[in-house]
Amino acid sequence: MTDLPTITTFAWVPEFARGFVRDIRPRWACEEVGQAYRVNLIRDAKTPDHRRFQPFGQVPAYRDDAVEIFESGAMVLRIAERAGGPLLPADPALRFKAVQWLVAALNTIEPVVMGLVVNDVFERDTPWSAERHPTALSYLELRLAELQADLGNKPWLDGDVFTVGDLMMVSVLGGLRGMDVLGRFPALAAYVARGEDRPAHRKAMADHLAVFAAPAAA
Amino acid sequence: MTDLPTITTFAWVPEFARGFVRDIRPRWACEEVGQAYRVNLIRDAKTPDHRRFQPFGQVPAYRDDAVEIFESGAMVLRIAERAGGPLLPADPALRFKAVQWLVAALNTIEPVVMGLVVNDVFERDTPWSAERHPTALSYLELRLAELQADLGNKPWLDGDVFTVGDLMMVSVLGGLRGMDVLGRFPALAAYVARGEDRPAHRKAMADHLAVFAAPAAA
Numbered sequence: 030m031t032d033l034p035t036i037t038t039f040a041w042v043p044e045f046a047r048g049f050v051r052d053i054r055p056r057w058a059c060e061e062v063g064q065a066y067r068v069n070l071i072r073d074a075k076t077p078d079h080r081r082f083q084p085f086g087q088v089p090a091y092r093d094d095a096v097e098i099f100e101s102g103a104m105v106l107r108i109a110e111r112a113g114g115p116l117l118p119a120d121p122a123l124r125f126k127a128v129q130w131l132v133a134a135l136n137t138i139e140p141v142v143m144g145l146v147v148n149d150v151f152e153r154d155t156p157w158s159a160e161r162h163p164t165a166l167s168y169l170e171l172r173l174a175e176l177q178a179d180l181g182n183k184p185w186l187d188g189d190v191f192t193v194g195d196l197m198m199v200s201v202l203g204g205l206r207g208m209d210v211l212g213r214f215p216a217l218a219a220y221v222a223r224g225e226d227r228p229a230h231r232k233a234m235a236d237h238l239a240v241f242a243a244p245a246a247a
Numbered sequence: 248m249t250d251l252p253t254i255t256t257f258a259w260v261p262e263f264a265r266g267f268v269r270d271i272r273p274r275w276a277c278e279e280v281g282q283a284y285r286v287n288l289i290r291d292a293k294t295p296d297h298r299r300f301q302p303f304g305q306v307p308a309y310r311d312d313a314v315e316i317f318e319s320g321a322m323v324l325r326i327a328e329r330a331g332g333p334l335l336p337a338d339p340a341l342r343f344k345a346v347q348w349l350v351a352a353l354n355t356i357e358p359v360v361m362g363l364v365v366n367d368v369f370e371r372d373t374p375w376s377a378e379r380h381p382t383a384l385s386y387l388e389l390r391l392a393e394l395q396a397d398l399g400n401k402p403w404l405d406g407d408v409f410t411v412g413d414l415m416m417v418s419v420l421g422g423l424r425g426m427d428v429l430g431r432f433p434a435l436a437a438y439v440a441r442g443e444d445r446p447a448h449r450k451a452m453a454d455h456l457a458v459f460a461a462p463a464a465a
Contacts, residue, residue: 157375
């Protein structure tokens with residue numbers, strides 16, 4: 030038993046999902062604030078035991094000495110608030126800008142990212158996928174153009190300081206890795222690359238991927 | 248000029264959108280905590296002026312004496328935190344459960360609610376809408392069944408106390424008003440009715456609708 034925060038996630042996922050599972054988000058937040066954590070690996074998120082903790086049968090889930098939650102957006106806020114520091118600034122004006130961008134990533138950008146992924150990947154073998162692709166793509170491109178215009182020449186969404194809003198936006202846009210759409214928005218692509226190149230993200234991603242590189246346990 | 252918080256929203260929307268615009272969310276939060284506010288009505292959210300404040304050209308937007316933000320999820324958190332009280336409990340264990348449910352409403356439930364609305368309403372005249380309907384419906388029904396199982400016999404998601412998580416979840420599920428899917432989940436339908444019947448919601452919805460009942464200004 031330990032007092033370290035615990036992130037619960039999958040012991041194994043298919044190759045196409047590696048690098049995309051949302052445990053990367055709380056891992057990344059922990060690395061940004063220098064918070065050690067342990068990982069609880071599960072094989073099945075649909076069990077009654079896990080559902081008592083995560084009713085939608087998903088990962089990740091998170092516990093620390095005081096809090097037990099699911100939803101990666103809530104975890105990132107918790108990890109940042111618990112640590113203090115610039116990831117979630119104390120000043121309300123700056124803090125709620127960071128919260129605003131985190132919510133924008135989850136509620137304005139991620140639905141159109143996932144909308145294209147669902148159409149092109151999960152619904153690939155349906156009769157409508159190819160025909161519907163331009164429509165799903167147009168929803169996404171509209172938001173990416175607006176986001177890129179707002180980002181302008183700033184390194185991060187609110188200027189010079191990397192916050193939970195950037196962490197979540199970079200992670201959400203990272204869902205487009207391997208598709209060609211982000212390349213048509215060069216300033217956004219550079220923003221995502223800048224975020225993914227942070228030492229904390231590189232460490233989090235490496236630790237996420239290392240789980241699947243290990244010999245499978247029985 | 249006044250020091251009251253200001254919610255910016257539309258002076259006019261088409262009839263089908265009335266009762267659904269997201270300014271209801273910060274209005275409702277203000278009513279729950281007894282915070283007076285003023286409303287700034289605009290006719291067009293795509294102007295450069297408004298986009299400097301809301302880069303996606305949407306409503307609502309929100310300002311108070313310290314904070315200027317968009318994203319209704321961030322506004323509800325700001326209004327609740329600024330007021331103190333049970334809508335966003337001070338105790339971290341309870342507070343982050345409330346945040347978790349607010350994020351679940353925005354990132355797990357709203358995408359599948361809007362997925363069905365987009366398919367059935369916005370894409371109604373496409374060749375694929377009717378054929379794709381059962382797929383979009385199945386994504387939604389899966390999450391509604393899981394949410395209903397977790398709600399069980401509790402009045403609110405975390406038990407006896409209505410929080411920002413319930414406010415957001417009721418508002419998101421309210422997006423299904425006029426469709427028949429919620430009726431197949433009677434405990435969830437009762438939960439939504441319970442939320443919408445709160446005096447604060449009734450006041451917020453009445454004030455939202457009253458804007459469109461007024462004679463149109465030139």
